[in-house]
Amino acid sequence: MRKFAFIIHPVVADDVARKFKFTASWSDDWKERLVRWMPSLKVSRITGVLSEHAEVEGYFIACPLTSRQLLGGMSAKKATEKIIRAGRIAEKLGAEIVGLGALTSVVGDAGITIAEQLNIGVTTGNSYTVATALMASRLAAEKMGVDIADANVAIVGASGSIGQVCARLLSKEAGSITLVARNVERLQQLAQRIKEESGVVARVSSDVRASLAAADIVITVTSSIDFVVDPLVLKPGAIVCDVARPRDVSEEVARLRDDILIVDGGVVEVPGDVDFRFNFGFPPRMAYACMAETMILALEGKVGDFSLGREIRLDQVEEITRLAEKHGFKLAGFRTFERAVTDEKIAEIRSRAESRRKKAAIAGNS
DSSP states (O other): OEEEEEEEEOSHHHHHHHHHHHGGTTTHHHHHHHHTTEEEEEEEEEEEEEESSOOEEEEEEEEEHHIIIIIISSOOOHHHHHHHHHHHHHHHHOOOOEEEEEETSSSSTTTTTHHHOSSSSOOOHHHHHHHHHHHHHHHHHHHTTTGGOOOOOETTTTTTTHHHHHHHHHEEESHHHHHEEEEEEHHHHHHHHHHHHHHHEEEEEEEEHHHHTTTTTTEEEOOOOSSOOGGGGTTOOOOEEOOOSSOOOOOOHHHHHHTTTEEESSSSOHHHHHHHOSSSOOOOTTHHHHHHHHHHHHHOOOOSSSSSSOOOOOOHHHHHHHHHHTTTTTEEEETTTTEOOOOOHHHHHHHHHHHHHHHHHHHHHH
């Protein structure tokens, strides 16, 4: 039986206290000092990943660094070295491919150096993350009565690897597309590439608030450790697909705006009676798409390097989508902050949005 591994890390300092309860009263700084010197370690064994064609098992490996540390709290070189040590544990456990979870996939050159230093395949899982984010956005638009062909789609974090390929693919079907990030020069390069590929002229902006205010559909996929979506500027009936981990959207958005649909991007149902032996907030058999990509590649026996670097190849998105269907992985319905969103709930959101749009139109005409 083939084996895989997936590297996880504490997203925020409070996650450290969940594992080490004696640190609950410590400051974030002290919690991060603790994990900085902790070694990487095996967290759990994963069993029951079973498709019609194969069965695999795997492991969660912890790289004990928080998001803040991975994004600049320590040097990229040291962070990369610690991730590599986690990968070596995967090798010793017999894994043939290892996935880089959350921000371990962002550090340095997005997995390339890590792959060079390991003797097993490495993937960031970004190709299937893109595929499932687009699936979720299209389905959400359909249920909210939004025609993508007439919609303004904003990609927040469009300069990143996931954001770029989401923009390139959606530009071919959206009414208009807005690329949003801090680095305007990189956005302009992406806009030129989109024009060459599809003839579409994309807007470029570093103003998140203004871009959100004009958007019908928002896909947000930054590497920020802070929330970036202001709930007060969103249109009634807007759809927000949050692909980022740590999240770009706070639960405050859901509390303040009951007329918008927020969906967690990249959540899939895993085939078989899978047991992760680790609680990351999902019901049984559900996982992030980046985790699922690693499982899919192991099931297929495709255990070389896959989604690496700052640019995701469109052919890899198409390939992993096909392999996911082959092995029985599928979008896990809609979830918001790890909670299921029913069709009835979506209908209520849509109704409130339509009511508020009508009131706004009447007020504007009076």
